[in-house]
Each structure stands twice: as structure tokens, then as C-alpha cells.
Amino acid sequence: MVLVASLGHGAWAAAPSAQPTFRIVESVPEATDYGTPGVPRTQAVWLDMIRGAHTRIDVAAFYLADKPGSALQPVLDAVIDRARHGVKVRFLLDRSFMKYSRDSVARLRKLKNIQIRVLPMDALTGGVLHAKYMVVDGREVFVGSANWDWRALTQIHEIGARIDDARFARTFEASFDLDWDAAAHPDMPRLAKRAVRALPFAPVTEADPVALHDASGEALSAFPAFSPPSLIPHDLSAEQPALVRMIHDARHVLRVQVMTLSAIREYGPKGWWTPVDAALRDAAARGVDVRIIVADWALREPMQSYLKSLAVLPHITVKFSRLPPAPQGFIDYARVEHAKYAVADDRRVYIGTGNWGWSYFNTTVDASVFAQGAGPAKTLAGIFDRDWNGPYVTTFEPDRTYAPPRTH
Template sequence: MPRVLAGLACMLAVAPVAARPNLPPSHFQIVESVPEATIYGEPGVPRTQPVWLQMIRQASQRIDIAAFYISDQPGSPLKPVLDALAARARAGVPVRILMDQSFFKDSADSVDWLRQVPNITIRVLPVDTLTGGVLHAKYMVVDGRSVFVGSQNWDWRALSQIHEIGARIDNHRFAQTFDAAFDFDWQLAAKPDLPKAAREGVEPPPFAPVTEQDPVLLDAGGNDPLTAFPAFSPPSLMPRWVTAEQPALVRMIEASRHVLRIQVMTLSALRHYGPRGWWPELDTALRDAAARGVQVRIIVADWALHEPMQSYLQSLAALPNITVKFSHLPPSPRGFIPYARVEHAKYAVADDDSVYIGTGNWEWSYFNNTVDASVFVHGAAPAKTLIAIFDRDWNGPYVTTIKTGQHYPPPRTH
């Protein structure tokens, strides 16, 4: 079983991203969004807004964005990002934005403004009609050489009021693979013919895609190179030659031997969306890891406390070697903010050398009928950084250990 799994990669910048204007051809960064007035924020890890701004401002050929929705407000940290996007488009750089149908009305103000900008094209992917899911992915590809993927929605709250984890990968072949996945869905949005797309999806690409079997080698500096590959969901809305996300994640868990750290907003084997029933693949992998002695540590958001998810989490917490905690962030100093102040990251670290960073929560629908994307990396440097981020929360003041037989009230979200 290949341990090439978890693909983030190299050279974790210790300086802010703005201080590195000329990135090397194979570069990797972990990127963190830090809610104001919290203990979050690992020193040396760049923040989301400066990374997005740098990527957009350096674009000279094209920008492709997959966005669940876009939510801005005057004076928010997202406004400079959208302004930068519009400036590059006015300078002649084509911008394509692919968005979800179900939440499109919630993006109306930002979409109307963006559509008035020359060289910006927006399409809506009817995932609900095609598979019963949504376009939940959050990624950006710039000039076919640089990719950002992570939990950060194009939402002002994701930049200053929510804890998020993403990754920037600068590698031509890696970016080509992401762009091919984007193009598949972009064409499907123009003509939602799933049988035709399935036939076209088996055609080999004109380049060597980055896959689990053929990962890209990223320069980590010194003698510690990293291997990385992207993965996508669901299989029905991606080319057949890209790596499917769910089996790759299961294999990463199966390969763990000592400690498995998971931080995700929600986690459940009960199918809440799509056909009702049980999701055995991930659940079995987690329980099997604990049974063979792996210390499984899980942090979920307090948004996961609704039933029956809370009961499911308690069923995990009842097992030896599994500890589950939920995170409850303090309110913002400015008062209550709807749909904010939450742990929204979706990542995992296996032992001290394998990492997964994704865009979907750990439920059946996010891997089987919803559009999501992720990066897997194998290497010590990104694992060390994510372990530090995880342990800051695990040992911090915001978490509560879930115990069987107790009830924990869900928070107000809006």
C-alpha cells in the first residue's frame, strides 16, 4: 500500500507571503484563517487574504475559481480580493468563476457586480439536478501553475471570523490537473449532459496528470522533498483519470500506525443528505485504526452537536484509543455574527508525515454526490506545522471532551 498518500508539500514559509514575491516552481504553503480575538494563528503560517491577493495580482494568463458561494459586505476583508480580481480582469486576464446552483441566490449582489466587469465569466453548475449534491469546492487556479485549495469559502467571514486551513501549491503539472477537473465541470455547467460528460471523461488528457500513483515531487528545501497529489469528489463529476478522494482518504487512515489527528467541522457515518443509511467506509477505517492501537484524536465544531450526529460522535468516543472534542469559539468583540465563529477546517495528519487538506466535511454526501477537492501530501514539514495548529486547539480553552451519556446543546448559528 503506497505511503505516498498525503500530498501537501514543501517549504513552509516562515515569513509572510508578501515577503516572497517570486515563488519557486514547486512550492507548498499551509495557509490559515484566524478568527479575530482568539488564540488561533500559528506563527510563520501565512494568512488567507494576503495569499489570495498575491496569487491574483501576479496572474498574467487566466484565473479559474470554484466557489460554493460569494458573500461580501462593505469594508470586509474580502472586498480587496474581489477588487483585485476585477482589476486583473480589466487588465485583460480572463477570469472564470464556477458556482453552485442551490446557493446562487445568496451570492446575487457580488455576482451582479462581478458580471459587469469585462473578462469575468460566471457559470452555475446544477449539481443538485445532476447528483443531488452541491458544488462545495473552494479552490483557485492561476496561470496553470499555482493552486489554492482549502476550507475557505469566498466569504468575508472566512477571512476574519472562522478558523480555516488551506494550502497553496505552485507546480505546473499539479495546477494542470486541477484545471482539467475545473474544465470538466465548466463544460458540464454549459451543457448539463452527464452521460456525455461520462463518455468524455474517460479520454486521456494531453499531459501526465498528478495522481496517487504518479504524485508530483515538490522541493521542500534541503534533503526533505515532499510528494503530493490532488483528489476530487464525486467520481461522477470528475474525469475518470483523476484520483477519487474517498478511497485515498481511507487508505491514508489505514496506513496510520501511531497517531491520527482530525479536525473537521462535522463528521458522521449517518447519511444526512442523499439516500438514508450508513456510510461504512470511513467509519470502519477510523474504528479499525483505534482497534490496532492508533491514538485517534478528533476535533469537530460545536455545529456538529445536533442529533443524530452527536450520538454518532459519542459512539466513537466510547471506544478505546478514540478521543473526540468539540470546539466552541468565543463570540466576536463586535457581537454576534451569523454563520461565523466556528471551526470550519477539514484536515487530517497521520503520524508525523502524511497530511490531507480538503474542502468537504466528513460525511457521505461530500464524497459521493457533492463537488469537493483536496490535496494529499507525504512529508514531515507540513505534518509538523499542522500538528502544531491542531495541538494549539486540542490543548486550548475552546474545546470540550465528548463523553458518553451526556448531552451537549448545539449553539446558535444564525
């Protein structure tokens, strides 16, 4: 039987094979109520992808933070093992966070078949390389909120996606290759000329999504999107307009979970970031039930006041999540909701690597996947509702002031 669906301006037709080509992935903080049955965990997915690599592994990561005996150690060990067996590995890291990566980088640089480059986004755009994705053998992609940090595997709530499709992977590679070149030759005029060159293949885009299916055989379509617009191949889809269109298309319920959300520009030129903010308010004005969960890290000012400006509106409810401490005591930069995803009605989802603020879409390297299909929407809505109705969230009351947490 042939299944047909559409997304955006494109259409597709496909018959699912035995293996799923789209899977939602979750990191579950230890000693919490999180964890959706049947949803694979981040460490297991990374290990499976890395151990199955035959030719190459490309990783774009904000930073590398390992410690002996941590959950990231077997992941890095697996990368090293594949490199020793001839797999070519490239790590692309952010310059401004290199102090967190120094020990892991020193270990990896010694090994044959592993290359590391550092992207000076602070000099190029004033932003950072904030993306977290991996491409294996030009056929598989992982993209999501989890940093290459031991805490992201066991102490932070994260959401990602694993996509098995060669054209989807090649599209990610096109973005990675431009950033890899930028790390070696950080010259924006030169990079701008390269970005306008036509790609030698038809990338997966909002206008031309790819047909996939999930573990239950449900059909879906998907496309990747990237930030910032100034540093992606022009043939690829940009994140911000795709996200705004998804919000505009919501008709009943819009679920949003993101660590921080604000229209107040705190980095770069001061002012108001209109597109996503206006889309959220417009959705509420036309009667969409807008439900937003942010982390307690969003309680600092002026972000807390901005969130209250949403919470006072009819049809918008904002909650913040505060995870319980780890059993072993306080852990720096952990025990937080770090996921970045949205579900529109029961049919469209977004899973990204950036928080919702101006700089993440305009000066920072980030990446995401948009998907249309009942399967992904049901899974993500279930994860969201478990949190929304769970023990860790508090509903914003506009007349109250909430204390931000200790982070380090």
C-alpha cells in the same frame, strides 16, 4: 543534493529551489488564540496569487459573500483589476446557494474578461458544488476549507494549501474544465462520456505524485484528489479511497479536524456510510491514538450520538470546539471551526474542502491535496495540538447531552 521519497505507489526525486512550492495557509478568527507563527493567512495568499496573475484565474466556489469594507472586498477588487488588465477570469458557483452570491455576481458580470457559470449539482447528482479552490496561470493552486466569504477570512478558522507546480495546476484545471462544461451542458450521460476520455497530459495522481518542498526546504510529495467520482475525469484520483488508504496506513497517531463528521447519511439514500467510519474504528482497534476535533455545529442530532459512538471506543478521543463570540457581537454563520484536514503520524497530511459525510464524497464537488513529508505534517500537527490543548475545546462525555449553538 538530490532528495528522494515516495507516496502511495509512486516515487519521485527533486532538488528544492529557493521558493517554496507547498505552503499551508490559515484563516484566523479575530480575538482568538489561533494563528500559528510563520503560517501565511488566507487573504494575503489570495491577494498575492491574484495580483501575480498574467493570463487567467479560475475559481470554483460554493458561493460569493462580500460586504462593503469586509476582508473579501480587496480580493474581489484585485480580481477586477486583473480582468481590466486582460486576465481571463472564470468563476464557477453552485446553483442552490446563488442567493448568497447574487450581489457579488451582479457586480462581476458587468466586467469584460470575467465569465460566471452556475453549476446545477442539485439536478445532476442531488449534491452541491462545495469546492473552494483557485488556479492561477496554469501554475499555482489554492485549495482549502475557506469559502469566498468575508467571514472565512476573519471570523472562521480555516486551513488551506498553496501549491506552485504546473502539472499539479493542470490536473486541477482538468477537473475544473469538466465542471465548467457541466454548468453549460448539464447532461450526465454526455459528461460521463467526456470523463472517460484520456487527458492530453500525465496528471498528478496518487500513483504518480509530484515532488515539492516547503518554506524550510523540506522535501515532500503530493497529489490532488476530487469528488464526486461520477463527475471527475477518470484519469484523476478520487478522494474517498485515498483518504481511507491514508487512515489505514496510520500506525501511531491520527489527528482529524473537520467541521462535521458522521456515518449517518442525512442527504441522499438513508443508511450507514461505512468506508471512513470503518477505517477510523479499525485504526483505533490496532492501537492508533485517534484524536478528533469537530465544531460545535456537529452537536445536532443524530450527529452528536454518532460522535459519542466513536468516543466510547478505546484509543479514540473526540472533542468539540466552541469559539468565543466576536467582540462586535453575534455574526451569522461564523465563529466556527470550519477546517477539514488530517495528519497521519508525522508524515502524511490531507487538506480538503468537504466535511466528512457520505454526500461530500459521493454527490458533491469537492477537492483536496494529500502530501507526504515531515514539514507539512509538523506544521499541521502543531496547528491541531494548539487547538487540542487550547481553551475552546471540550471532550465528549458519552453520558452527557450537549446543546448545539445558534448559527444564524
